Amino acid sequence: MAGKDWILDPETLDYSNIVADLEAIRQVNSQRGEMEHLTAIIFDDAEINICAGFLDVTDQEFWVAGHMPGMPLMPGVIICEAAAQMCSYHALKHNxxxxxxxxxxxxxxxxxxGAVIPGDRLTVVCKLTKMRxxxxxxSQFQAIVGSNLVCDGEISGIPLPTDELRKLATRGN
Incomplete structure (x- = not known):
């Protein structure tokens, strides 16, 4: 992919510049445990509405044993979930x-x-394109390993009715 097509050129990303570590991400996003798919945020600019971060993919991921035994491939839906968490972080952090x-x-x-396997660093970059x-x-998103685009697309986020969902969740208890 030509450099002009990147939201942020992966060669320019500074992985030592941690804007938000896992604990800071938890202050914004609700996911916990095996549903946390971000390790850190390394770029977050509210003026241009671009955010970037990464997930260090390990052999301890919940999907490794069952998703292609002997050749574990990160499920595409999990790549999309990482993108959703990146977009959510940016939108919620900046209200x-x-x-x-x-x-x-x-x-x-x-x-x-492309494939994402244990040992890879999955970088996700999101750019807000519309908002109501x-x-x-x-948001437009790109998922990258090294300098290779492994997934891209458009993702939409909507507000969840948290009070109603909490009532539903406790109804069965």
């Missing part, structure tokens, strides 16, 4: 949507272009 928790609204034009406060945020 762009005006909600407590964001959920998937849509995935469009997603293309898988209290309704939706839409």
């Amino acid at each position: 762009l949507l005006g909600c407590e928790v964001m959920g998937f609204g849509a995935l469009n034009n997603v293309r898988f272009r 406060r209290n309704r939706i945020v839409v």
